[in-house]
Amino acid sequence: MLGRLNHVAIAVPDLAAASAVYRDTLGAKLSKPQALPDHGVTVVFVDLGNTKVELLEPLDAASPISGFLAKNPAGGMHHLCYEVDDILAARDRLKAKGARVLGDGEPKIGAHGKPVLFLHPKDFAGTLVELEQA
Numbered sequence: 072m073l074g075r076l077n078h079v080a081i082a083v084p085d086l087a088a089a090s091a092v093y094r095d096t097l098g099a100k101l102s103k104p105q106a107l108p109d110h111g112v113t114v115v116f117v118d119l120g121n122t123k124v125e126l127l128e129p130l131d132a133a134s135p136i137s138g139f140l141a142k143n144p145a146g147g148m149h150h151l152c153y154e155v156d157d158i159l160a161a162r163d164r165l166k167a168k169g170a171r172v173l174g175d176g177e178p179k180i181g182a183h184g185k186p187v188l189f190l191h192p193k194d195f196a197g198t199l200v201e202l203e204q205a
């Protein structure tokens with residue numbers, strides 16, 4: 072079911088500061104910040120060729136990542152995003168296996184303009200998993 076690792080996401084309290092570390096200390100090339108109101112975050116992508124790093128900051132206190140940052144004030148690894156060929160088939164297969172699909176279970180359009188879903192971290196070795204339609 073799983074395809075490529077699309078991105079590793081790092082939640083941060085200050086996107087500008089984290090972007091400066093990646094750009095100036097690590098010499099990375101960054102995308103422009105992209106506000107995603109549907110997802111309650113602003114994201115910056117670091118393209119690494121074989122995968123990406125997604126830096127994400129809460130848009131407001133209602134952001135789904137606010138709880139994570141309250142527990143990890145300096146930021147930290149937030150989720151992994153895997154590509155799947157058919158996100159609806161993957162969702163149905165995962166639900167049939169008892170995995171919890173977050174939200175209403177319907178894919179939403181993510182930062183790359185593709186449908187995405189999230190799976191509960193407690194069902195996947197303590198790791199929040201995002202699936203993105205390849």
Ligand SMILES: CC[C@H](C(=O)O)C(=O)SCCNC(=O)CCNC(=O)[C@H](O)C(C)(C)COP(=O)(O)OP(=O)(O)OC[C@H]1O[C@@H](n2cnc3c(N)ncnc32)[C@H](O)[C@@H]1OP(=O)(O)O
Binds near residue numbers: 135199
């Ligand atoms: C789609 C746009 C963009 C893209 O790539 O295109 C993005 O990736 S946007 C990313 C932001 N959106 C989301 O993360 C949506 C899915 N996330 C959620 O619905 C919540 O974050 C949720 C439900 C995973 C956690 O919410 P919250 O922390 O408020 O709930 P709890 O405190 O009840 O957490 C339950 C339990 O899970 C642990 N937890 C929370 N977040 C994570 C995490 N990122 N990785 C691992 N574990 C996590 C939390 O500590 C609780 O554990 P417990 O032992 O019960 O304390």
Ligand SMILES: [Co+2]
Binds near residue numbers: 125
């Ligand atoms: Co993501």
